[in-house]
Amino acid sequence: MEERDFDVIVVGSGCAGAIAAYVAAKKGKSVLVVERGEYAGAKNMTGGRIYAHSLKAVFDKYGEGEIEWDEIPFERKVTHERIAMMDATSNMTIDFTSEQLGEMGKDSYTVLRGPFDQWLAEQAENAGCEYICGIAVEELLKDESGAVIGIKAGEDEITAHVVIIAEGVNSLLAERCLGAPRPKRNEMAVGIKEVFELSPEQIEDRFLCPEGEGAAMLFVGDATHGEVGGGFLYTNKDSISLGLVATIENMSKANTTIYQCLDDFKKHPAVAPIIRGAEMVEHSGHMVSEGGYNMIPKYTYDGALIAGDAAMLCMNLGYMVRGMDLAVASGQFAAEAACDAIDAEDVSEAGLASYKQKMDNSFVIKDLATFSKWPSTMEHWGRMFTDYPKMVSEIFNAMFVVDGEPALPLKKRMMPIVKQRGLFKLASEVRGALKAL
Ligand SMILES: Cc1cc2nc3c(=O)[nH]c(=O)nc-3n(C[C@H](O)[C@H](O)[C@H](O)COP(=O)(O)OP(=O)(O)OC[C@H]3O[C@@H](n4cnc5c(N)ncnc54)[C@H](O)[C@@H]3O)c2cc1C
Incomplete structure (x- = not known):
């Protein structure tokens, strides 16, 4: 193979990029990471729980x-799962706790992306990667055959022999340089989040959590003024992440804005007491891909691989959001495939095909x-966000x-409420x- 400056260049140091860089360096390859933020995590956002x-x-x-394990800057181990259905004035919450939620291998943690991503980047650097921060990759360099051979x-x-594109959702490199399709408006959502400071004791008291443990909470209904989407709340060590996600298509047609929704969400009787007296210390916004499996683009090219959100690897099931664990795994698989292809001196699309195999398996x-x-069931299930929360409130x-x-017997009280919505339709x-989930 021809001489290159690096074996592997990774674009972006989020969950996918930092892990790809770490794995490639651990496998003995020379690795350069280019991150547009002043530091890894500077521009990144998640709900979030990994x-x-x-x-x-x-x-x-x-x-x-x-x-x-305990050196990883997780915020709290999630041992309380809450799902809430709210109309404008009422709220019904399911609160689930179980030992299994905390077992090693099944565990999940709240994270703040600033410290978390910096720690991931540190592991990549300790493994031998070189980092350039504060510069965005604008182009992919290609040879005369069209194969990717580096970055500008x-x-x-x-x-580099292989470029791993891990620049997150809305990947302009994938779109502009590799011809990946532009996502449709109904496949993309906008997320906004605010972080509120509270003491650890206040958090544990307000969520009935043992010391160091925390809660994840998703809201459906009035959180987004009845538009497709939902609210989220995650407890950190000494703060709370609170926000909303709503599809761009719906929000653009709605008679409201995401900012108005967030304002009202914070005043809702189910939310206001949680953040009472807390100072807002951070505000951020980010896009989220919502289309799931059907919007995954081609992610293996001659000389290049796409990982994480750049490959649209994210799913929002209403009761859980997952993107970071998919980003980590895809970063690992991309790096392994890249290293194997470099060792075999074939970094063509065929030589990198083990990435797709690893992902498929x-x-x-x-x-x-x-x-x-x-995603399409949710998109066409408007009543889930409007009439269902109202029905739950009435029940x-x-x-x-x-x-x-x-008082009437329970059945006589319930049936008119349910029948009004059409029992068969319901x-x-x-x-x-249930078939889609
Ligand atoms: C509101 C919201 C809530 C979410 N909640 C959750 C949750 O609770 N749990 C969960 O698992 N997932 C959640 N997700 C999804 C999750 O955040 C993503 O799936 C995950 O961050 C993807 O990681 P990534 O490394 O692919 O991309 P990112 O984390 O976005 O990292 C991409 C990196 O590339 C850098 N970059 C971008 N362009 C360039 C360029 N041209 N040159 C150089 N660097 C570049 C960026 O600065 C960034 O550091 C949520 C997302 C949002 C928006």
């Missing part, structure tokens, strides 16, 4: 015992395929309100949703 299994798989395989960043042209593609029908009001009027909608 399901830790894929991180554990990487460090078990490549960590050589150097990484202690600022004034510099730097070559792993939870990444299998899980996205399992839930492939959910629970009918159950709990005592006003001195002679059953068929729920059946459709």
Whole structure:
């Protein structure tokens, strides 16, 4: 193979990029990471909670015992799962706790991307990667056959045998230089988030969590003023991440804005007491891919691989959001495939094909395929975000309100509420949703 400046160049140091760089360096390759933020994590945003299994798989395989689990800057281990359905004034929450949620390999943690991504980048640097921060990659360099042979960043042209594109959602490099299709508006969502400071004791008291443990909470209904999307809340060590995600297509047609939704969400009786007295210390916004399996582009090219959100590896199931564990695993697989191809001196698309095989055989593609029908089911299930929360409110009001009027049997109180929505329609909608989930 021709001489190159590096074996591998990684574009972006989020979950996918930092792990790809770490793995490639651990496999003995020279690696350059180019990150447009002033430091890794400077521009990144998540809800967020990471399901830790894929991180554990990487460090078990490549960590050589150097990484202690408790040195990872996780915020809190999530042991409380809450799902809430709210209309404008009421809220019904399911609160689930279980020992299994905290077991090693099944555990998940809240994270703040600033410290988390910097720590990931540190591991990549310790493994031998070189970092350039504060510069965006603008172009991919190609040879006369069209194969990717490097990058252009600022004034510099730097070559590599393989370029791993891990620049996150809305990957302009994939679109502009590799012809990946532009995502449709109904496949993309906008997310906004605010971080509120609270003491650890306040968090543990407000969420009934043991010391060091925390809660993840998703909201459907009035959080987005009835538009497709939802609210999220994650407890960090001494802060709370609170925000909303709503599809761009719906929001652009709605009679509201995401900022108005967030304002009202913070005032809702189910949310206001949680952030009472807390100072807002951070505000951020980011896009999220929502289309799931059906929007995954081609991700293996001559000389280049795409990993993480840049390959649209993200899923929002309404009761859970997953992107970071998919990003970590895809970063690992991309790096392994790149290293094997370099060793075999064939970095053509065919030489890099083991990336797709690894992805197809792993939870990444299998899980996205399992839930492939959910994004369109959710998109066309408007009542889930409007009428269902209202119905739930009516049901629970009918159950709990005592006003001195002679009470009817429960069935007589419930049936009119349900029948009003069409019993058959309701059953068929729920059946459709269960089939997609
Ligand atoms: C509101 C919201 C809530 C979410 N909640 C969750 C959650 O709770 N759990 C979960 O698992 N996932 C969640 N996700 C999804 C998750 O954040 C992503 O799936 C994950 O961050 C993808 O990681 P990545 O490394 O592919 O991309 P990113 O984390 O976006 O990293 C991309 C990196 O590339 C850099 N970059 C971009 N362009 C260039 C360029 N041209 N040159 C150089 N560098 C560049 C960026 O600065 C960034 O550092 C959420 C997302 C949002 C927006």
